[in-house]
Amino acid sequence: MLRHLLASASLLSLLTLAGCDECAEIDCACPQGTIVVTVVDATTKEALFDATVAIGNDACAEHSSEHYCFVPAGTYSVQVSAPGYAPKTVSIVLSEPQGDGCCVCGGRVDQTVELTPMP
Numbered sequence: 001m002l003r004h005l006l007a008s009a010s011l012l013s014l015l016t017l018a019g020c021d022e023c024a025e026i027d028c029a030c031p032q033g034t035i036v037v038t039v040v041d042a043t044t045k046e047a048l049f050d051a052t053v054a055i056g057n058d059a060c061a062e063h064s065s066e067h068y069c070f071v072p073a074g075t076y077s078v079q080v081s082a083p084g085y086a087p088k089t090v091s092i093v094l095s096e097p098q099g100d101g102c103c104v105c106g107g108r109v110d111q112t113v114e115l116t117p118m119p
Helices: 002-017
Strands: 033-041 052-055 061-063 066-071 074-081 088-094 108-115
Touching: 033 052, 033 074, 033 088, 052 066, 066 074, 074 108, 088 108
Parallel strands: 033 108
Antiparallel strands: 033 066, 052 074, 061 066, 074 088
16 A cells, blocks of 8 residues: 555656646646636726627637637637627737646636727
8 A cells, every 4th residue: 555655656746747737727638728808897897797708609608707718829809799888809819828748738818808888
């Protein structure tokens, strides 16, 4: 039993030295990145919970006031809209995956988009 524990500890040490723990909180095979968009009122700066965020025809996943778009690296035109507000399109650049050793992780961009109330 002790020999098994020592072998496991040695393997963990080797993996750590190889850089495999840098993405401990996410899957180490994560070539896609994440664009996180928070939509707010341009005047009050309050979050708009009924907003829609999309890249092309693909709506981004919503969680509370944040919208998550899981995409590979590249430049994206992100469409943002909400009832009673003027829609807006923003350009967002997501970097190439980063990492070394056995762990390569997609980039992440956090973007706040302000929408202006329509008269």
